Amino acid sequence: MARITNVHSHVFTGGCAPDYFFKMVLPSWADRWAEEIKYFLEKRWMRRIIKALAHRRGHSQLLRYLQFIEVGTQNSQEEIFLAMKQAYNSMGADVRFVALTLNMDHMDTKPSRHARIEDQLAEVERVRAHYPNEFFPFVGVDPRHLGGTALRDWVKEKIDRHAFFGIKLYPSIGFFPFDARLDALYQWAAANGVPVMTHCTRTGTYYTGRMDDVLTDPAPSGLNPGAPEMQAIHRRIATFKAHDFTWKDSKYGCNIFLHPQNYEPVLRKYPALKLCFAHFGGDDEMLPDKYEQPLRKRGIDPDNWHNEVKRIMGLQQPDGTLLYPNLYTDLSYILFNKCIYTLLPALINGPLGDRILFGTDFFMTLREDPEADLWQRCINGIGKPAFEKIAVGNTARYLGS
Amino acid sequence: MDPVTQGIFNSPYVDTIIALVLVYALLSILVSILLEAWNKCIKERGVFLQRAVYRLLDDPLNRNFGYLIYQHPIINKMRRDGNSYPYYIPSEGFANALIDTLADQAVKFQYVKDEDGRYTMTPEVYGTAGPLAGDPGLDQRLQLGVRNLADSEFKRLMVNFIDRNKRHGPPDAGNAPGDLRLDMDRLKQELGRWFDDYMDRASGEYKDDQRRKLRIIGLVVALALNVDSLHLTKVFLLDQDLRNSMVAEAERVSDQYEEQKRMAAADTLPIDQMLRAVGAPASATALPAARKAELVQQLADTQYTQYQRQAEQVLDLVRRWQLPLGWNPGEAPWSWFSGDRLKEVPKEFKPSQRAVLNHFQKRNRWSWMNLLMWLAGIGVTTISLSMGAPFWFELLVKLINMRRAGPKPQSTTARNT
Numbered sequence: 001m002a003r004i005t006n007v008h009s010h011v012f013t014g015g016c017a018p019d020y021f022f023k024m025v026l027p028s029w030a031d032r033w034a035e036e037i038k039y040f041l042e043k044r045w046m047r048r049i050i051k052a053l054a055h056r057r058g059h060s061q062l063l064r065y066l067q068f069i070e071v072g073t074q075n076s077q078e079e080i081f082l083a084m085k086q087a088y089n090s091m092g093a094d095v096r097f098v099a100l101t102l103n104m105d106h107m108d109t110k111p112s113r114h115a116r117i118e119d120q121l122a123e124v125e126r127v128r129a130h131y132p133n134e135f136f137p138f139v140g141v142d143p144r145h146l147g148g149t150a151l152r153d154w155v156k157e158k159i160d161r162h163a164f165f166g167i168k169l170y171p172s173i174g175f176f177p178f179d180a181r182l183d184a185l186y187q188w189a190a191a192n193g194v195p196v197m198t199h200c201t202r203t204g205t206y207y208t209g210r211m212d213d214v215l216t217d218p219a220p221s222g223l224n225p226g227a228p229e230m231q232a233i234h235r236r237i238a239t240f241k242a243h244d245f246t247w248k249d250s251k252y253g254c255n256i257f258l259h260p261q262n263y264e265p266v267l268r269k270y271p272a273l274k275l276c277f278a279h280f281g282g283d284d285e286m287l288p289d290k291y292e293q294p295l296r297k298r299g300i301d302p303d304n305w306h307n308e309v310k311r312i313m314g315l316q317q318p319d320g321t322l323l324y325p326n327l328y329t330d331l332s333y334i335l336f337n338k339c340i341y342t343l344l345p346a347l348i349n350g351p352l353g354d355r356i357l358f359g360t361d362f363f364m365t366l367r368e369d370p371e372a373d374l375w376q377r378c379i380n381g382i383g384k385p386a387f388e389k390i391a392v393g394n395t396a397r398y399l400g401s
Numbered sequence: 402m403d404p405v406t407q408g409i410f411n412s413p414y415v416d417t418i419i420a421l422v423l424v425y426a427l428l429s430i431l432v433s434i435l436l437e438a439w440n441k442c443i444k445e446r447g448v449f450l451q452r453a454v455y456r457l458l459d460d461p462l463n464r465n466f467g468y469l470i471y472q473h474p475i476i477n478k479m480r481r482d483g484n485s486y487p488y489y490i491p492s493e494g495f496a497n498a499l500i501d502t503l504a505d506q507a508v509k510f511q512y513v514k515d516e517d518g519r520y521t522m523t524p525e526v527y528g529t530a531g532p533l534a535g536d537p538g539l540d541q542r543l544q545l546g547v548r549n550l551a552d553s554e555f556k557r558l559m560v561n562f563i564d565r566n567k568r569h570g571p572p573d574a575g576n577a578p579g580d581l582r583l584d585m586d587r588l589k590q591e592l593g594r595w596f597d598d599y600m601d602r603a604s605g606e607y608k609d610d611q612r613r614k615l616r617i618i619g620l621v622v623a624l625a626l627n628v629d630s631l632h633l634t635k636v637f638l639l640d641q642d643l644r645n646s647m648v649a650e651a652e653r654v655s656d657q658y659e660e661q662k663r664m665a666a667a668d669t670l671p672i673d674q675m676l677r678a679v680g681a682p683a684s685a686t687a688l689p690a691a692r693k694a695e696l697v698q699q700l701a702d703t704q705y706t707q708y709q710r711q712a713e714q715v716l717d718l719v720r721r722w723q724l725p726l727g728w729n730p731g732e733a734p735w736s737w738f739s740g741d742r743l744k745e746v747p748k749e750f751k752p753s754q755r756a757v758l759n760h761f762q763k764r765n766r767w768s769w770m771n772l773l774m775w776l777a778g779i780g781v782t783t784i785s786l787s788m789g790a791p792f793w794f795e796l797l798v799k800l801i802n803m804r805r806a807g808p809k810p811q812s813t814t815a816r817n818t
Contacts, residue, residue, distance in 0.1 A: 015468065075480060076472060113455065115468040122464060123472055129510050132520040162512035162520060401518060 002388060004091065005136075005395035006375075007098045008197065008278055008332035008359025011080040011127070014073045016120045018104050018112035020208045041069050068366035077120075078127045081135060084362045087371035096133065098359070098399070099124065100168040100197055101140040107173045108209040117145060125163050136399070138166040138197055142173065147181025152188050159194055165399060166195035171257040174207035174214040178222035178233075178265045186223070190270035193326075193400050198275065200258055200309065201282035201333070206251050214253070215241070227265035236301050243299030255300045260308040267312070267324050276328035276357060276398060277313075281305030283334035286343055313352050328398050331378070331390070332359035336368035341381035348386045357398055358391035413644065417637040419800050420647035421630070423654060424724065425785045426793035428628060431715045432618050432786045436611065439618070447486030449610070453603040454490070457596075458499070460555035466502055473498040492593030499592055500585075503559060504539055506546030540583040562591060612787065619786030620779075626719070626726050627734075629778030630785065632764060636725050639757045647722065648804075655801040658794045725761075734775055737767035 040046045047066050054063045074080050081099065088095045101124055103117040115123075117140060124137045139155050146154050158164040167189060171177050177198065189196055199205075207214050218241060219234040237256055246252045260277060267273060280286065285306035315323040329352070334340055348356055360374045369377075379387045440446055455467035470476055471486070475498045479487035507527055512520040525532040528545055536542070544563060550556040566588040570579025622628070637644050719726060730739040764771055785793075 075477070113452070115465055116461075118463070119465050119468045122469060125510055126472065128512075129522050129524075132512055132522045161509060162514065163510055401514075 002392045003094045003096065003396075004088075004358070004391045005096050005098065005399065006088075006359055006362070006391070007276070007357045007395050007398060008330050009084055009097050009099050009362040010102070010364060011077040011084070011099045011124070012102055012120055013075065013077055013080065013115075015075075016077075016102075016104065016115045017072075018107055018110075018114045018208075020108050020110060020112065021104060021114075021205070041066075041073075067370075068363060071363040071366055077123050078130065080363060081127055081131070084371060085131075085134065087362075088375070090372065091375065096136055097362075098165065098197075099127075099135060099137045101137055102168065102170055102173075102205070103140040103142040103145055104173065104205070106142055106144040107205070107207055109213055110209065117142075121158070121164075128163055136165045137163075138168040138195075139164045140168045140170065141182070141185065142170075143175050143179045143181035147179075149184045151181065152184040155185060156188060166197060169196060169198040170205060171262070172199065172204060172206045172254040174209075174253075174257070176220055176222060176257060177262045178220075178224060178227075178230075180221070180223045182266075183223040183269075186266055186270050186273055190273040193272075193274055195274045195276065195398055195400065197278055197330075198258075198263070199279070200260055200277040200305065200329075201279040202254050202258065202284075202305065203251075203282070204254060204258075206254050207257075208250055211247055211250050211253055215256075222265055224265035224269045227268050229261050229264040229268075233259070233262060233265075239299050239301065246298045246300060252298060252300060259301070259303070260305055260312055261303075264312065267327070271324055272326055273324075274326040274328070274398065274400075275324075276330055277309045278330050278359070279333050279361070280329045280331060280356075281307070281309045283337040283340050286334065286340050287337075310352060313355060328355045328357055328394070330357040330359040332361035333365055333368075335360060335374045335378050336365055338377070338381075341377075344382050345386060348382060348390060353389065354394060354397075356390050357394050358387065413638060413641070415800070415804065416644050416648050417634060419651050419797070419804065420637045420644055421634060422793055422797045422800060423647055423651040424628075424633060425782075425788075426654070426790060426797050427715055427718060428622055428626070428782075429786050429788070429790035429793050432615060432622050433790050434715070435618050435622065436614055439614070440611075446488040449603075449607050450488065450490065450600075451486040453600065453606075454495075457599050458555070460550070460553050462553035463550045463555065464506075466499065466555075469502045469505075470495070470498040473502055475501075490596075492596045493589065495596045496589040496592035500539070500543055500589065503546045504542035506549050507542045508546075540585055544583065562588060562595075566591060612789075615789060616783060616787040620783040622786060623779045623782035627728050627732075628726055628782040629733075629775050630781035631774055631778035632725060632733075633778075635760055636757060639753065639760060641753055643723070650722065651797060652801055652805075655794075655798045659798060731765070732761070733765045733771060736765040737771070 041050075047070065051063065051066055054066070071080055071083055074083070077099075081097070084097060085095070101117070101120055104114065105116050121137075121139065128135050128137055139158055141151060141155060143151065145151075155164075155167060159166075167185065169177055186196075188194070215237065218237055220237075222230070224230070236259065240252070240256050241247055260281065263275060263277075267275070282305055285304050309329055312324065313327045313329065317323050331344070347353065358375075358378065360371060362371050365371065365374060382390075451467075451471065454470065455465060458467035458470065459465045475494045476487060476490060479490070479494075508524045509527055509532075511523050511525050513523065514520055526536055526542055526545065527533070527549065529548065533545075537545075547556060547559045547563060550559075563583060566584045567581045568584045568587075570582050572579055637647070725732070728735055730736065764774075
């Protein structure tokens with residue numbers, strides 16, 4: 001098999017994540033005791049006891065959660081990378097991994113003792129130095145850390161040295177992708193073919209503080225205020241703000257920060273931008289709209305994000321050529337869901353097929369399945385030629401090598 | 402000592418206090434053992450040290466150098482596994498790791514892609530004007546690394562450390578002073594001292610935190626062994642035989658404690674004190690610093706059996722002294738529910754024994770007052786045990802020394818005859 005690329009993985013440790021990060025990886029019934037649970041689950045002896053009990057009682061989901069925590073609480077990012085690499089030993093192919101760093105310094109206003117983004121990147125650079133042909137990290141950016149040309153220069157310096165290979169956006173931690181402070185970065189990335197990866201599902205990491213802290217402006221203008229999509233975006237924010245329940249529960253903020261439409265004002269300005277909508281809008285959205293009703297009740301626009309991603313990727317110019325030819329999507333995380341394999345072959349062989357990428361979202365997916373199961377399931381589900389298409393050719397084009 | 406003072410120090414009250422202090426000292430050891438075992442279990446020492454180092458080296462305008470030095474091989478290799486942190490970092494190791502980490506700030510990794518698409522990495526040292534040709538050596542890298550940092554309190558501190566340790570090289574032919582050079586050995590020593598001073602202060606915080614835990618474990622021990630201080634006091638006051646045997650035991654324990662203290666005083670370095678605490682042989686103090694740190698870690702890791710043995714020894718002593726502790730159906734508070742209690746005091750007992758038994762008989766009967774007294778007794782024990790073994794041992798030594806200044810008390814056998 002040719003050189004495989006997994007374009008979506010994470011290697012950050014528990015030390016890089018804020019104290020309140022753990023709240024998000026717990027089931028909703030447990031998130032109010034997140035700090036206490038984190039304290040105990042960080043202890044190996046406690047995990048051993050729970051593991052033994054879970055084995056005896058056959059709680060496989062709990063066991064997967066513990067496995068996820070086991071990996072996430074490793075001492076170093078290198079150890080997590082090696083755990084991921086090991087899961088591909090039986091693939092019999094040369095594999096490279098895109099590790100997405102995440103700037104979690106502004107996820108809340110509460111103090112936290114975590115290693116900040118600069119520390120995380122410094123450690124990641126060490127891993128890259130040790131595995132220069134297997135480990136390809138992306139820089140996690142947040143316009144609240146640096147903005148404008150300062151942000152651009154900060155990223156450029158890293159990418160010019162080939163220490164990093166792209167940009168990771170995670171807007172649900174409290175900013176919009178059309179934030180004017182990202183303008184210079186997009187301009188440079190579009191001009192230089194630097195890949196951008198963005199999270200695009202209704203769930204995931206989110207701003208854990210009060211929504212009022214990050215949504216001060218009900219109608220943010222952003223980098224392209226004249227874009228026609230801005231009206232729909234403002235309407236969505238207004239509806240969201242009008243529903244008190246949603247407004248107070250910050251996890252629903254994903255619905256407005258991560259909406260695929262938020263990228264249209266950016267793409268109108270920089271149509272050549274190489275952008276990947278991770279997770280293909282989410283596995284729930286690929287399947288019948290079972291979440292539509294509860295979302296509408298909560299004042300959340302029930303657009304189908306999977307269809308939105310497909311729509312934006314498929315937009316054409318009057319001459320029939322693609323309006324945004326550098327838009328990609330990946331199958332990260334959703335690979336665990338066996339139901340999507342009925343849809344994937346048609347998608348991969350369809351008009352978007354050249355822009356669908358293989359990624360797994362290690363180690364987030366350990367809550368669902370072991371890493372080796374995911375790639376094996378993917379090969380079995382879509383067939384080897386389709387797998388090579390999304391994991392070799394498409395990923396090489398996306399990364400520019 | 403005047404006769405009045407002598408009388409005071411040989412009174413049953415003082416002997417009762419000595420007996421109580423001995424019990425507290427002994428049980429405080431048990432509390433300390435349990436606390437250490439718990440700390441070991443949750444890796445408290447390692448986590449505390451890691452937090453203290455993070456706090457010391459956190460530079461919000463640059464990096465958290467604490468996080469970075471924990472990735473440094475000198476410190477990373479001290480970890481036993483992926484989930485633990487070292488319990489102790491020798492100051493020399495800290496200084497070396499910090500110097501290397503700061504020197505790394507001048508280094509950037511450059512990657513070159515070959516025809517096959519494979520990357521090769523070359524580290525380049527950056528000065529203020531860009532990359533330098535060749536590696537200028539650790540001392541220069543360190544100075545460049547610190548200079549490359551954004552201006553901050555931490556940067557100023559490091560610049561000052563460096564400037565203070567610059568020395569003129571040998572004079573040139575014209576007898577003019579040579580170039581200013583960084584004396585790395587002196588810098589390491591100063592960084593090491595800075596770290597040790599900080600850790601001394603941090604260990605005060607650690608002790609505060611431990612005190613809170615001591616109270617909880619003190620309560621657990623008081624409840625588990627049913628140590629009612631008010632009941633114990635009464636029994637010691639009433640039972641002369643028990644009191645005298647306890648005082649004799651207290652004298653022996655006090656002598657032993659003073660001897661151990663003399664030995665520990667010889668350990669001036671904190672690492673030597675830690676070695677003693679984890680039960681290393683006396684010869685271990687002669688080992689190199691890095692080996693000592695490893696030994697502390699190894700011994701601490703295998704300490705469970707030692708904790709268990711020590712705890713068993715303490716409990717064995719309690720059993721041997723036949724103290725009115727523990728849970729049994731014939732004694733309060735169990736007797737309040739079981740109904741299994743001493744109904745009448747047998748007539749063949751001596752008056753002193755009858756007084757003790759009368760007290761037991763009264764206490765073993767259910768009443769709200771007895772419950773309140775029991776709770777108060779447990780409360781007093783909890784507070785007492787949370788004061789830590791050293792406090793009680795010091796007090797015991799003082800009481801015994803004062804008592805010894807007076808006439809030797811009459812032995813139990815002599816009095817009985």
